[in-house]
Amino acid sequence: MLTRIRRRGLVLALATGLLTTQVVAAGASPAAASPQDCEGGANGFRDIPDTLRGTQAPVAPVGIFGRTATLYYGQVGGVTRGWAHLGGDTLSGDSVWMDWTKDGGNTWLQCGPFEVTSGGQTKTSAAQRTSSDANWRFRACLRWGRHxxxxVRCTAWW
Structure with missing residues (x-):
């Protein structure tokens, strides 16, 4: 009797896990996941220094264990652009990226990840121009270490 209950519990757990995996897999996903997709002018991005700050976008930064990902915007090369910034108590292996969407978040291009190579280092994504189009949005994401x-934590879309 106890074995049958355990077996039912296991079947239920497996079915729930499979359903959850299918729901997550069916959701939106990035179109790319490589720094090369946004470095050196690719896809309209602009390389910026890792120390660059601008105006904080009106979305709350996200953090974990003393690290913080913030979405900024400002003038880069005479154009208003947005970018992700990782700061705080960073350690080697932490990384930051910026997701950019042109369809309101249904699909996006992942600009990064850009990895911290030594503790305490700040890191930015490349910068992409902003737009008045409501579907043209950004969010900043961070990954803590190589666990x-x-x-992973991401800001809301802006």
Missing amino acids: EPPH
Whole structure:
């Protein structure tokens, strides 16, 4: 009797996990996940210094264990652009990226990840121009270390 209950519990747990995986897999996903997709002018991005700050976008920064990802915007090369910034108590292996969407978040291009190579270092994504189009949006994301499963936090879309 106890074995049958355990077996039902296991089947229910597996079915729930499979359903959850399918729901997550069916959701939106990035179109790319490489720094090369946004470095050196690719896709309209502009390389910026890792120390660059601008005006904080009106979305709350996200953080974990003393690290903070913030979405900024400002003038870069005479154009208003947005970018992701990672700061705080960073350690080697932490990374930051910026997701950019042109369809309100259904699909996006992931600009990064850009990895911190030494503790205390700040890091930015490349910068992309802003737009008055409501579907043209950004969010900043961070990954803490190289843990599996990854510890990832992203801001809301702006």
